[in-house]
Amino acid sequence: MLKRKYGKIEWWRGTTDEVMIGAILTQQTRWENVEKAIHRLRKQNLCSMAAIDSTEWNNLEKTIKSTGFYRIKAARLKSLASHVLERYGGIERMAQQSTNNLRENLLGVYGIGEETADSILCYGFSRPCFVIDAYTKQICRCAGATMESSALKTEFEKVLPQDFAVYQQVHAHIVEYAKEYCVKKRCNECKIPTLNG
DNA sequence: GACCAGGTCCTTG
DNA sequence: CAAGGACATGGT
Numbered sequence: 387m388l389k390r391k392y393g394k395i396e397w398w399r400g401t402t403d404e405v406m407i408g409a410i411l412t413q414q415t416r417w418e419n420v421e422k423a424i425h426r427l428r429k430q431n432l433c434s435m436a437a438i439d440s441t442e443w444n445n446l447e448k449t450i451k452s453t454g455f456y457r458i459k460a461a462r463l464k465s466l467a468s469h470v471l472e473r474y475g476g477i478e479r480m481a482q483q484s485t486n487n488l489r490e491n492l493l494g495v496y497g498i499g500e501e502t503a504d505s506i507l508c509y510g511f512s513r514p515c516f517v518i519d520a521y522t523k524q525i526c527r528c529a530g531a532t533m534e535s536s537a538l539k540t541e542f543e544k545v546l547p548q549d550f551a552v553y554q555q556v557h558a559h560i561v562e563y564a565k566e567y568c569v570k571k572r573c574n575e576c577k578i579p580t581l582n583g
Numbered sequence: 584g585a586c587c588a589g590g591t592c593c594t595t596g
Numbered sequence: 597c598a599a600g601g602a603c604a605t606g607g608t
Binding site: 397409410412413414415416417419420454455458462496497498499500501502505517519520521522557558561564565 | 587588589590591592
Binding site: 414415416418419422451452453454455456457458459 | 602603604605606607
């Protein structure tokens with residue numbers, strides 16, 4: 387299943403802070419709308435945990451409005467920022483932690499579930515943590531693999547080489563593939579070609 | 584106007 | 597534990 391038809395996909399080429407921010411903003415939201423918000427945040431120098439932590443709620447909400455769910459997302463960004471600062475004092479210390487520790491801690495932060503935590507680890511901290519999202523689950527279901535996300539994650543990590551760069555590409559390819567061939571969330575209407583070559 | 588987007592949390596049964 | 601609703605703007 388070497389789907390190189392999409393070439394190398396570069397999601398998240400920003401800093402770790404930006405990846406974390408984007409990971410929350412993209413929850414249930416199109417990436418194009420997230421980019422707009424990130425540009426606005428950049429213009430105000432709000433693309434860091436410290437800045438998020440100290441800015442006014444009102445201002446934060448207004449700036450990320452284009453991503454929808456802006457009130458709850460502002461709360462999630464705030465909770466992540468204060469967690470990072472209180473627990474580690476900053477990204478540098480955070481980056482020294484083990485992957486398992488980081489994952490545990492991230493999952494304890496309000497607004498961060500499995501997918502967001504794994505996205506942050508894989509794309510922000512370059513850790514071999516495979517991301518299972520709705521598209522991946524759907525594709526696997528269509529292919530006959532009806533398992534929970536956590537089981538799928540384990541499976542992917544067992545089959546693929548333990549390399550964050552590989553995980554990043556494979557996940558990105560799966561999403562692009564699903565966007566192209568899956569019809570909404572109804573498997574029986576999907577037009578997925580055979581998964582080979 | 585209807586439907587959906589790279590989820591997560593909270594409430595119910 | 598599974599299922600359902602809430603959160604909200606922007607694009608097709």
